[in-house]
Every structure is written in C-alpha cells, then in structure tokens.
Amino acid sequence: MPKNYIKSNKMEETMAELWDIYDENRRKTGKIAERDVYKFKKGEYHIVVTGIIFNTKREILISKRARWKKYGGLWECNSGSILAGETSLEGIIRELKEELGIEFSEKDAIYLKEAKRDKKVPDFKDLWIFERNIPIEKITFPDGEATEAKWVTIEQFMNMYDNNEIVPTIDFGEEEYKMAVEILKKKKIEKYYSNTELDIPKKNVKYFIENIRTYPGKAIDIGCGAGNETVYLIKNGWNVISIDKENVEERISKRLNTEELNRFKFQKQNFEDMVLEKADLIVANYSLPFCDSQQIEKVWKKIIDSIRPNGYFVGNFWNINDSWNIEKSKITFLTKSQVENLFEKFNIIKLNEVEKDGITGLGKMKHWHIFNVIARIKK
Numbered sequence: 193m194p195k196n197y198i199k200s201n202k203m204e205e206t207m208a209e210l211w212d213i214y215d216e217n218r219r220k221t222g223k224i225a226e227r228d229v230y231k232f233k234k235g236e237y238h239i240v241v242t243g244i245i246f247n248t249k250r251e252i253l254i255s256k257r258a259r260w261k262k263y264g265g266l267w268e269c270n271s272g273s274i275l276a277g278e279t280s281l282e283g284i285i286r287e288l289k290e291e292l293g294i295e296f297s298e299k300d301a302i303y304l305k306e307a308k309r310d311k312k313v314p315d316f317k318d319l320w321i322f323e324r325n326i327p328i329e330k331i332t333f334p335d336g337e338a339t340e341a342k343w344v345t346i347e348q349f350m351n352m353y354d355n356n357e358i359v360p361t362i363d364f365g366e367e368e369y370k371m372a373v374e375i376l377k378k379k380k381i382e383k384y385y386s387n388t389e390l391d392i393p394k395k396n397v398k399y400f401i402e403n404i405r406t407y408p409g410k411a412i413d414i415g416c417g418a419g420n421e422t423v424y425l426i427k428n429g430w431n432v433i434s435i436d437k438e439n440v441e442e443r444i445s446k447r448l449n450t451e452e453l454n455r456f457k458f459q460k461q462n463f464e465d466m467v468l469e470k471a472d473l474i475v476a477n478y479s480l481p482f483c484d485s486q487q488i489e490k491v492w493k494k495i496i497d498s499i500r501p502n503g504y505f506v507g508n509f510w511n512i513n514d515s516w517n518i519e520k521s522k523i524t525f526l527t528k529s530q531v532e533n534l535f536e537k538f539n540i541i542k543l544n545e546v547e548k549d550g551i552t553g554l555g556k557m558k559h560w561h562i563f564n565v566i567a568r569i570k571k
Contacts, residue, residue, distance in 0.1 A: 415479020
C-alpha cells in the first residue's frame with residue numbers, strides 16, 4: 193500500500209475509489225487518497241474528466257444521472273474522476289465505457305481545455321471531445337450510473353441548463369461548444385487533405401494535357417484541395433495559381449522542386465471573394481458545387497471574364513440525383529440543360545455524365561452524379 197494512502201474504516205479496500213493527488217501546478221504529490229474520505233489541504237487537487245460526444249450533425253450526446261447519484265435525475269455530458277495511476281485520457285475512455293458502454297480508442301479523443309476549480313473537493317477538470325454517430329438504442333448503461341441518453345442541439349442543451357435540467361457543475365456551454373466544433377472541423381479538413389493528397393490527377397485534366405493543349409500556359413486551379421491537379425500541371429510546364437478556402441500552400445509546396453516553386457502561387461480565398469487573373473485554363477474539379485446556389489452566377493461570370501480568348505475550362509458539376517442533393521443543402525446541383533446554358537459562350541469539347549456509387553475524400557460511400565466538362569471559350 194502506498195506510503196501516503198489514507199484508508200477509510202467505513203469501506204472495504206476492494207471497494208475504495210483511489211485518486212492521485214496533484215499540486216497546484218498539476219504535478220503528482222505522491223499521495224493517494226480515497227474518495228469521500230481524504231481531506232484536501234490547500235493547494236491539493238485531483239483530476240476530473242468530461243467527455244463531450246458529438247455526431248456529424250454537431251448534436252451533443254447527454255445522459256440522465258441515476259436517481260441514487262448526486263444530482264440524480266439531471267442530464268450531463270458524462271464525467272468522472274480519474275483513478276490512481278491513470279492518465280486523464282485513460283480515465284475518460286474508461287468512464288465512457290463504464291457509463292454508456294461506448295468504446296473509444298486514444299486516437300478518437302481530442303483534448304479541449306482544462307479548468308482549475310478551487311472548491312470543496314478541488315480539481316483540475318479536463319474536457320475531451322469525441323465524434324461518432326451512435327444510435328441511441330445502441331447505448332447501454334453498464335454501471336447503472338446513467339439511465340437514459342439522447343442527442344440534443346446546443347440550443348436545446350442551453351435551454352435545459354437554464355431550466356435547471358443539466359448538472360450545474362458541467363463547465364460546458366456555448367463558448368466550449370464553438371471551440372469544439374472548430375476543432376472537429378479542422379480535423380475533418382486535415383483528414384480530407386491527407387486522404388486525397390496522393391490521388392492521381394483527375395482524368396479530365398490528364399486528358400486535356402495529353403490530347404487538347406500539349407503546350408503549357410497559365411492556369412488557375414479553383415478549389416485546389418490537396419493540390420493534385422496543381423502539381424500535375426506545374427510538372428507539365430504550366431504556371432499555376434491555386435485557390436482554396438483552406439491554407440494548403442505548404443502542403444502543395446513540399447511536392448515541388450525549386451524551379452517548380454517559381455511557377456506556383458497560392459491564394460487563400462472563398463468563392464465569393466476570389467479575384468481571378470487572366471488565364472489560359474481554369475480548372476475546377478469537385479469545387480464549384482460547394483458554391484452556394486445564390487452565388488453561382490456571380491462566380492461563373494468571374495470565371496468567364498478571367499479566361500483568355502481561346503482559353504479553356506476543365507471541371508465538373510453535380511447533377512440532381514447525387515446523394516448530397518437533400519433539402520436545405522447549400523450545395524449547387526444542376527441539370528444537364530442548366531450546365532449547357534452555363535457554357536453558351538463556349539464550344540463544348542467533352543460533356544460526359546457519370547452516375548455511380550463511390551467513396552468520398554473522407555472514406556465514406558455516397559452516390560455520385562456528375563457532369564465532367566472540357567470546353568473552349570469562343571473568341
């Protein structure tokens with residue numbers, strides 16, 4: 193038994209919940225205390241963890257505490273104290289498995305923030321975030337500390353908090369929610385770019401270079417993503433301006449040598465704000481559909497105005513049977529006639545329709561319905 197362990201006579205040793213004690217700088221003191229028995233001295237703390245589970249709708253999973261627990265009948269994001277010898281991360285993974293029957297690995301967890309709380313039982317409280325779409329009927333309550341679970345929006349959560357339906361010590365609100373959502377967004381973007389940066393260039397760009405214009409010029413790659421088309425064009429002698437809403441300049445630059453870097457320029461811009469120079473080629477693969485339907489005409493005019501006489505457009509649009517074409521979606525979907533109308537100032541070289549099931553850049557299955565277009569602007 194550790195030297196500084198303090199044991200209660202009221203509880204069997206096998207039943208005791210033991211905590212490591214930390215100093216005010218979060219360093220272990222070497223003391224181990226028993227829950228509900230140890231009397232904290234000034235400057236002593238233990239560690240509490242809370243797991244905030246999000247789904248892809250950015251709803252939060254909350255559970256109702258069993259009636260026999262403190263704050264019984266109130267809702268919470270699952271929390272608990274880490275045990276002696278555990279790390280904060282190990283503690284939250286154990287808590288979620290014990291209370292909800294949900295198994296996460298360490299790679300699933302993202303650290304959000306720490307709160308130092310000087311209260312009756314002082315602690316450092318760590319907030320961890322996770323993302324998973326979990327059907328409510330799949331949630332179990334192995335240790336009986338929770339009895340119900342449900343997904344709620346942040347608005348519903350805050351209303352419940354205001355109505356005293358949430359455990360008051362939750363330390364999670366709108367500010368933490370926004371922080372978490374931003375982190376999850378960045379993680380998703382990074383995963384997308386990592387998954388796609390070694391993809392081969394799109395077939396329409398390769399076809400254009402190999403069969404239509406075999407000598408280089410100046411190109412603009414709109415929504416360049418991981419930069420596969422950008423790199424391909426540069427290595428075929430083109431000067432390329434790449435545009436994306438995320439800063440992918442470094443990701444692309446590392447794939448180019450010194451001479452090639454002289455022919456590469458990056459601009460971090462949204463569709464609505466982008467300023468286009470004159471170019472011989474505009475590439476827009478898997479990007480223009482993400483332009484809001486209210487803005488597509490304005491953006492398309494910018495593209496037309498930027499293409500030099502006898503210049504080209506190579507890209508694609510998404511058709512109405514695409515599985516992402518759902519109510520309230522901000523993605524732009526076009527029929528074949530609508531696509532043809534966009535190219536009234538062009539001679540269309542290739543317009544092929546593809547409809548198939550496939551994988552997204554995030555590794556998920558979806559139904560694709562795409563128009564691939566290669567066109568030359570009229571003089």
